[in-house]
Amino acid sequence: MARRLALLIGSRTFEDTRLAPLSAPWDDVETLGDVLRKYGEFEVDKQADLGLEDIQAAIQKLFQSAKKDDTVLLYYTGHGLRDTNGHDLYLALRRTKLNFIRGTSLKSAFIRDEMDYSPSQRQIVIFDCCHSGAFIDSGMTPKHGVKTLSESDVLNSGGTGRFVLAASAANESAYERDGRSIYTEFMVEALRTGAAAPDKEGVTVDDLHDYLVRRVGEDAVPMRPQLWKSAQNKPLMIARNPDPRKPLPPDVVDALFDTDVLRVRGAVAQLLRLCSGSDRRLAQDAERVLRERLNKTEDLLWEVAQEITSGLDQSTGSVRDAQISDEAVPKKPTATPEPDLTFDVSRKRRGAKLWLKLAASIGAASGVAVVNSALWQETKNTSISLNGASSSSEVQAIAAPAAKATDSEGQVTSDAVKTNLLPEPLSTFRDCTDCPDMIVIPGGTFTIGSPDTEKDRDGDEGPLTEIKVGPFALAHTEVTFDQWRACVQDGGCRTNPNPKRENCRAGSCPVINVSWDDAQEYIAWLNTHVPDEYLYRLPSEAQWEYAARATTVAGVPGPLVFENGMRTVRISSTAYPWGNEWDHEQTNSNMSAGSTTKVGQYTENGFGLSDMHGNVWEWMEDCYFYTYSSHEGNDAPRLAEDHSECLSRVTRGGSWLDSPRKLRSAKRNEIWPFGSDVNIGFRPARTPLPL
Template identity: 30%
Template sequence: MGKFALLVGVSEYKHLEEKQQLPNAARDLEAMRNVLEPAELGGFEVACLNNPDKSTLEIAIYNLFTNRQKEDVVLFYFSGHGMRDKQFNLYFGLSATQQDQKAVVIPPTATDARYLHQQIGNSRSERQVIILDCCFSGAFAKGLIAKGEQAKLDIKPDELGGKGRAILTSSTSTQYSFAHEDSELSIYTHYLVEGIRTGAADLDSDGMISADELYRYTEEKIHQESPAMSPKFYPVQGGYRITVSNAPQGNALVQYRKAVLEMVREDHEDIDFIAGEFDVINRATLDEYQLSWGVEETEAAAIETEVMKPYRLRQEKLKKFEVIVTKATQKKADLRERDVKKLRRFQESLGLRDEDVAQWIPAEIKQVTQAATSKAPKRETEERPKSFTEELGNGVKLDMVLIPKGRFMMGMSDDEIEKLVKKYKWDGFRREAPQHRVDITQAFYMGKYQVTQGQWQAVMGDNPSEFQNGDDYPVEQVSWDDCHEFLEKLNPQTGKSFRLPSEAEWEYACRAGTTTQYYFGDDAEQLGKYAWFADNSGDKNIDSSEIWRTDSGNYGKRILGNNCRTHPVGQKKPNQFELFDMHGNVWEWCEDDFEDNYKTPRTQKSFVGSGDQKVLRGGAWAFDPERCRSAIRDFNSRGVRPDVIGFRVVVTPQ
């Protein structure tokens, strides 16, 4: 078994203007080498190419993937210009690469990303990591078909992590990447390197940094600094668990860094990032940590500065924007449509979204913006369609509905929980506490229905379900890992980034603005109009709550004895967001790791590490009304395939 890495940086472009040169790329290359090569970190045998010509690069790619063994880990990294042809296929820009007058790449002068696809597919290595720090890098995943993906790999945890592929990209298929204002590295590579070098990307503190942990750490940091930039992650099969690097454990500096990270993450509204000052309580807490863990004052200060850096840079960008808006609006008579366009361009150069700068936009600018955009094509950031349909082939469709931004109270109150615990003598209800507010800051699309057997068949080519009674029945007997395989095939086909919902997104979408036990109210007697559950999913109507309360030992036998089962999706009444079967039919996997309470408050982002237990929401055909409520939480191991578990997908608009 070996670990092999090819790192490529292209900083000089003969046919591009001075402002389009990328001096950071050469430094990116060296920084990645410094964390991937040392035995105590990445442990890779590293080859570096700085400004290679096309032939040299393609031979190096060929050699990287050829003659590898199954257990080898192979990593390819590219920092430079990503370019596209007329069909929007991705090319890696090289020093001699040329473009036409419309900035479309001239193909013979660049390396086609499909050549890399080909070498990846031909390699025997079962652990492949691709990291692309370039514009349009998300396009790399489109059309990439996994080698032997019809067969399921035997994925077992070991020192190398999972088997498969992990594709990490700095941007979407349509997006430019951003430079880093306060570093010699690109923003994406800066946080990749930081996560490995400091061990901060070891989210579950197991001493290893997996591909998904590295992505999640980097994505969070970039979102803090430049929220308009959208790094992407495309794992194939078990690729999300491939170990990229070791991480130090038991180190006081690592321990202190993680404490600061958690504090900043939870209390960022109370911190002055420009001045670099914590509030009094957090400052006192950190001082105690520093003393008890033996962290030198200079070391602590350096860690705090580094952790707060993305927040500080974002605040500085917002301040810049505020100053420019103020100057631009001092003379209202001078405000023109072209001024608004200039402001928009300045906003985009800072990597800020519309919602980030909304507080700085006075009414007169908003009016001009509306007038200007009414004459121009709609931008991606403007009003989105309330739904869309994805064609999966052979007439199979995936219907998605828009879930707007908002806030809600997640979980249930202590009083309501204790009533349920007392009545049913089951402590599992306490998983729903403490109740807390969650802000859904970004709109997203969610599947109108649970993923059906027909949709699964269209994407995966098989049907694992126990109840194979029609294409419109929900797919079940799919594990959390199986769902990720489905997404790994779906995303390259569609060019989108479908995913599992976070637990917070799921409950927000289920509630659809309600605060009651169910999305229609508190009366469980009405549940049959909205859900398939144990009372109505079998041959006869039964009282499953009473069975559970008085005869729990025979609950399963009595439910199965009534021939309870799944039913076609969409037959019951939807909620206010037009989502069907959010209560019952099948439990739905969420992306999150399971914890038995909300002591760590949830956000829109998934609560994840690399844990085995994953969250389930919504209840199922075999469960009583109390376990089909909006707030109900359950869990199971990521690899199990019961006939009560399915899923639905979400996608964040770009």
């Protein structure tokens, strides 16, 4: 069986003081190694700060131990140098001397020789360093006699050739940002999310390069990624796509924009079924085209919308099957078989409720009246959420309100009026046997972000912005595997029922390998246990950072938000809630257990919350925005006006894999919503007052 071998080299410290130490290389090696192992199925060897002899031995072993069917990948990140003639690339190592570059650095000619001598017909070399394009300019030539190789799966699908990826042209620098290499950051993003080839099963080297060129250009970074490749039979796969997008049936999309009401009705029925299905990407595409059609606000489509929503009985909300027809889309002659459009009643009902939400969220200006209060009340509790919202605020304005309870004389009865009493601050409650314990967080005002003077600060942590936070509830711990299984056993969390457990296998370990979309399914399940006005959602960034900064440590500066004679809580303005210096005993980081630990093993913070820093990154409700410059100063999640513009979400808190700099209270991380990893989980929030 063909093997996939990777050697990742990071050079970060140098004896020659004229070579500046680098902060990015080891993080680059760690993160790229993780995605290559997980999605590329590589056997990864990670090396840092080795001498010339050891590096040469490792490279020779990589290329010479490979057989012809094997894929080999060599990656270097560090300083790239050129000699006085400026012709060739030299890779700086720990003992490199700038006065003697040719004798103390790794020559690119050595790597070219090893590539030529290697039996492997599948070679990938990646340089993330200044002047890396010089490797290509200084003598790469095609290797002759490429042979036909085995075709066993997506990753080993017969692709052959030699590929060299370089972060920059020969006369350009490569750049870091916020302690990370920009080129490698985008590479990890491409492989972890599949964004380099969203419609394909695997990501090829060409796909990866095209994505890197596009992302570097979008960020206006002054470097031009380079690609060289030899003759090849098929594109060479570097990784599987973790979430390939399936295209919508083109005939259904065509029918949706037809003028024939029967074709439109059939297309709507099929797309609603896709919206309610388990394929998240397909559901997003189906919702998108439905929204495009709704935006046209033509009478024909509103006729279909009224027909669908009127198929629910006004008094009971039950489905009247005769009025919700599922005709197949009338077709032009074709050899393609008709898809099965059989719906059961529950699926019809779910589709009708989604249609109601879609129509109402866009069609207020079109005069579409939503009069079915029974359906509306159930729609507000549906597990389908639009624009990332757990509540129904986007449609509430045009929905007919539910009738108030009245007596025979039309007077509102006392049991119809709810007394929204705020629970005691820092008290704990649980909404069901298997629901998480929630802690009531008192409101207050604090400053989100980090000052320019904070050590290891990143550029997306500003500008400092004052935020007013209202009372809310936050889970005592991150959601555990036991709590996730309770959701599955109760009929929820169906898309990812068995997230991989990795090393911490107990039920009380935090659930990991769950995406933002997966977390939303758990939130939807929680909301089946509470009335409408007490809905759960993921915390906003403002709520999370406010809660994470809570401290009772004497002398730590910050605004006072709670005091009862037994406990005084401030919102710290320091890097960590206990101060500005790292304390490895406070939380689970890469200096601790070597994996996730059971929740609640470390010291609780000022609000009594566990593991706010470390153990696993936690999903936020917010879309990712690079700065706080547009923040409105409240505790609401920041969302994009257009759902399609919210390309990535935020995680907070750092994890067991991360260094202390990533566990600071202000640290933010940008992740695609359908991405998941061994160090990402979540904890839910809930408001104790009506939304």
